[in-house]
Amino acid sequence: MSLPAAHLVGLQLSLSCCWALSCHSTETSADFSLPGDYLLAGLFPLHSDCPGVRHRPTVTLCDRPDSFNGHGYHLFQAMRFGIEEINNSTALLPNVTLGYQLYDVCSESANVYATLNVLSLLGTHHIEIRADPSHYSPAALAVIGPDTTNHAATTAALLSPFLVPLLLEQIRKVNFLLHKDTVRFNDNGDALSGYDIIAWDWSGPKWNFRVIGSSMWPPVQLDINKTKIRWHGKDNQVPKSVCSSDCLEGHQRVISGFYHCCFECVPCEAGSFLNKSDLHSCQPCGKEEWAPAGSETCFPRTVVFLTWHETISWVLLAANTLLLLLVTGTAGLFAWHLDTPVVKSAGGRLCFFMLGSLAGGSCGLYGFFGEPTLPTCLLRQSLLALGFAIFLSCLTIRSFQLVFIFKFSAKVPTFYRAWVQNHGPGLFVVISSMAQLLICLTWLAVWTPLPTRDYQRFPQLVVLDCTEANSPGFMLAFAYNGLLSVSAFACSYLGKDLPENYNEAKCVTFSLLLNFVSWIAFFTTASVYQGKYLPAVNVLAALSSLSGGFGGYFLPKCYVILCRPDLNSTEHFQASIQEYTRRCGST
CATH class of the missing domain: 1.20.1070.10 (Rhodopsin 7-helix transmembrane proteins)
Incomplete structure (x- = not known):
């Protein structure tokens, strides 16, 4: 069995098991879906997770008292508003109606269920196995969300064999006007026009954003005004975008988990050293060399024997x-x-x-x-x-x-x-x-x-x-x-x-x-x-x-x-x- 086929079998088994174990009991409101020529899926946490012990693999019940998530709700409404604005515009995607299917991903189990449901054929609860995933037509054309790293990693791993080729194929055909600017994409899915870089400001009672830079094409030019960026740290200090701090000299980075930025610092053993060109593995010293534990270089060994002049x-x-x-x-x-x-x-x-x-x-x-x-x-x-x-x-x-x-x-x-x-x-x-x-x-x-x-x-x-x-x-x-x-x-x-x-x-x-x-x-x-x-x-x-x-x-x-x-x-x-x-x- 080929790797794509094996991937599809795993997805179908996951969806079948999920459906057989009463995952379908999760009900959704009419506000969560809108029919259209093309469906976009949205995965947003409208409620917070409820940790606990489960004796069977069921989906977490999200609609619980005192679990409302305001941030996820704003994302939910922003997607609805954006799609309705596109559908009501005569300049944006004329003769095309966008629809959406929104999911409350309050937990990992709800996120997996939503992702599998997105991949299922429209009106069914199974995934067809085909040799070429690019010819597969799931219910949704694209997915927006989730907004957390852990959930996004799971969703990306499940969707990648299907949605990437479909999405690129559709993006190549997009050509529309936005604020008197023509929006086009090349064969790789990259925008051929410029765009503004904005930063959301959540400090006041109302949310707003400010333009902090722009990108132009062609030629490629990126301009960012760092003085307009407001960081949440003390004295507008730039936060470190790393999971782990840098290791000490002679300590290799042992990745813990899924992300390369999250690692543990382990000192190199005696007889090995850490080459700065590869921070993730210690290299052994040569036969005529030695190094103490936690070293960045090797030293020549001293040759000793009982000499005549001692x-x-x-x-x-x-x-x-x-x-x-x-x-x-x-x-x-x-x-x-x-x-x-x-x-x-x-x-x-x-x-x-x-x-x-x-x-x-x-x-x-x-x-x-x-x-x-x-x-x-x-x-x-x-x-x-x-x-x-x-x-x-x-x-x-x-x-x-x-x-x-x-x-x-x-x-x-x-x-x-x-x-x-x-x-x-x-x-x-x-x-x-x-x-x-x-x-x-x-x-x-x-x-x-x-x-x-x-x-x-x-x-x-x-x-x-x-x-x-x-x-x-x-x-x-x-x-x-x-x-x-x-x-x-x-x-x-x-x-x-x-x-x-x-x-x-x-x-x-x-x-x-x-x-x-x-x-x-x-x-x-x-x-x-x-x-x-x-x-x-x-x-x-x-x-x-x-x-x-x-x-x-x-x-x-x-x-x-x-x-x-x-x-x-x-x-x-x-x-x-x-x-x-x-x-x-x-x-």
Whole structure:
């Protein structure tokens, strides 16, 4: 069904329903109608509305006591008088008699009924459906009124498909004299002659009007004398012809109701702005821009990352460089005293592997500073995870080997000989380190850490970072290091009663406890803070873990070598072992 046909069906159903529900019970006086060649309909509120609850869609009874509307009555009589004057004139519309059908539109229901009745065929109460509305002939040729905006909007919506083409067709044929001036209309229905612009004056007991301007054609010329206009406001102040006041800056106009001048002011949301060329919709800012709520423009986002020249960066870089220097110095010290009992009890040449792993993890921390790039994103976390895993593997096997030698070698000599002959400690370190290496390679291949520009953390910032933090590979590598930390702690705890020179339980426990606390603090901070200093928190946690491992295991041995050379002797170590043997024998 076409749109005009659907419109007609709706009108016919409306009229049929209205008629079936006793709308026709509304009676009209003989003064409300006049027969003629052409009928004009007038919709005027002769009575005021009576609001109330209705249980069925009936038309309001307009003729009620104490509801007379003087303004509507004047309009009613003005139309009657105007049509009678035209009919009585020999110069205006000769040989044509105008008629009228007037309706009391005291309410919306009465207005709808009157409009539908105007559209019905003369003498009937239905509307014919035709493909072309311009060939439809309703009872009335034109409609004057209603005088209120709400009623006029309803009437215009119902009449527009029918009366506009009919009216234009008739207007084109009109040609008459009015006060010695010829009145003609063009094909668009526009008057080809001039006219005066008048303003009604209702201030006195009698109504009158004054000429305040004129319009001439051709050429088009409009003259208005503003000094002759009398406004009803205080001091003749011009009223604002708007339903709503102008909105504040950054507030869009959301139309409420039928009219564009009636709107609500709604502030633009953050990330959008109001372009002055379109006051009814907020426009989103670009990806690299931001705007606060209620803004008329967008601003460039600030790109942030942990730069090299910030104070916190200098502090962390200095601490990390100092750790590297201490690791390097310890490696040189151990190489110089490689054959001493302290270095041998610490693991001998295995110590260099442990120091190298700590140095590798420490070098990875430099990748957290400056603008993230692909190489730094690939290496910074993976170097740290792999280096610390190697250190923990060495620490675990070293503690296990001391416990096994002092407590279980005599009980299971066969297993001990096989362990030594097959290089058990070195094999464990290689296998454990290769496992972490495999995890890191899988992490880099499957969940490749890449430089990213994060737009979600802060509306006004673009945070440059790497994508490794939430990847399964990162969590798996971290969990593996956690497992090695627990293993190292368990083996160290089992050796808490070993000879004093071999008892590392306290120092190892301290370093592992610092490791746990550091990473718990980091993940807690990362859950509530996602700013540009989060990499600094990551560096601080990693630096604490590396420094704790180095300090807990190597610094006591460096102290003995440098400050207590009397304890770094074979005699002292043998005495310590004999004391342990006597203590075990007595128990």
